[in-house]
Amino acid sequence: DIQMTQSPSSLSASVGDRVTITCRASQTISRYLNWYQQKPGKAPKVLISAASNLQSGVPSRFSGSGSGTDFTLTISSLQPEDVATFYCQQTYSTPYSFGQGTKLEIK
């Protein structure tokens, strides 16, 4: 099974900051990587698919990069509404494992 490791597990940043979350796969997954944002009491919402494809309706301040084993989610200018927990997930092979999550707060 492929293990997904996210870092950091929590993050506090100021409005306007550039924020980076990383995700590492235990083996190569090509670009089969999704990023999700989850707010309390809600289902996860996919932000990025295939490592770097921004989903329709997602603000352009979100971007994704990487391939193989190392991936990055970047928020170019943090907004108050971005407070959430973020997850990566590999869809290269089953079981489609998730990272453990990164909780993002505003400083």
Add this chain to the structure above:
Amino acid sequence: QVHLVQSGSEVKKPGASVKVSCRASGYTFSTYDIHWVRQAAGQGLEWMGWLNPNSANTGYARNFRGRVTLTRNSSISTAYMELSSLRSGDTAVYYCAVADFVNWGQGTQVTVSS
């Protein structure tokens, strides 16, 4: 647009089974595999398995093999997740998702308590 509506909350005793439904609309039911994911309170997301609604082929995560069964009724565009031999650790919100996880149901709270 794609819409997934799940059945309501359940409270079950240890050892019992639960069956959660996921009714799809807004697309041809056979188009997308259906995935099930669960999340215990304050915890991360855990992928449970998938179902191909055309063939009824399924795949399950190792943690759930032997306890989870995924089925569908294509005539009513509905998928089902049945989890047996429930224990307290199965208390969680259960989600269905389709279209490579772009679309999710609203979640179903399953509580296992004596």
